[in-house]
Amino acid sequence: MRGQQTKDNLWIAAGDGQLDRVQELIESGVDVNSHDEYGYTALHAAVSYNQKEILEYLLEKGGNVNIEDFEKDTPLYVAETVEMARFLLDKGADPKHKNAEGVTPAQNAHEEGWQPVALLFAEITKEELPSLNDQIEQVIGSSGQGANNLAVTARTMSEEAIKEEGDGDDQAMEHYIEDMVRRIQEQGGVQNEEELREAVTKMVLEQLQNAFDLPK
Incomplete structure (x- = not known):
């Protein structure tokens, strides 16, 4: 979808990989760290849909790698692959963060069934995941x-x-x-x-x- 003229908002464009649209919105003044009505951010969308190029751009434009949604989940909580998780960690994401329910990224990944990601986080935080x-x-x-x-x-x-x-x-x-x-x-x-x-x-x-x- 990249390169097409769309009217999608920042969050949809980020998740869809529409770099041109994301750039257009950011350059027009849309806050890179803004939340939608559900608390979602463009960074969460980019991570969730594994849009690394979009994520890199958002971070370059001042995106907060530890930004929270309304449940205090950071982008680490929606990282489903080790590659994306490592990228976020390299950019300063906090693996010891706890959301509103007191759940860490490692615990969340384990509950979601993303075991390689859970093990990566747990190795860093020294958490013991449920057997x-x-x-x-x-x-x-x-x-x-x-x-x-x-x-x-x-x-x-x-x-x-x-x-x-x-x-x-x-x-x-x-x-x-x-x-x-x-x-x-x-x-x-x-x-x-x-x-x-x-x-x-x-x-x-x-x-x-x-x-x-x-x-x-």
């Missing part, structure tokens, strides 16, 4: 041997599913299980281990059905 067992315990609302046993069950079932798909490496398996736990949380969680086992089984079957385009 897979911690996440499963949180889902079933308990702790102890039952949750540990279920973690093993989930891992075993997921490992078999991943092997069927032809990708059995540890990192893929870890991401698969974390995604599965996150999906269960989004669906309201479960009350006990039996319900979690049923949810795990259902999601593994769905994964296999999607992989082999089987009838549901």
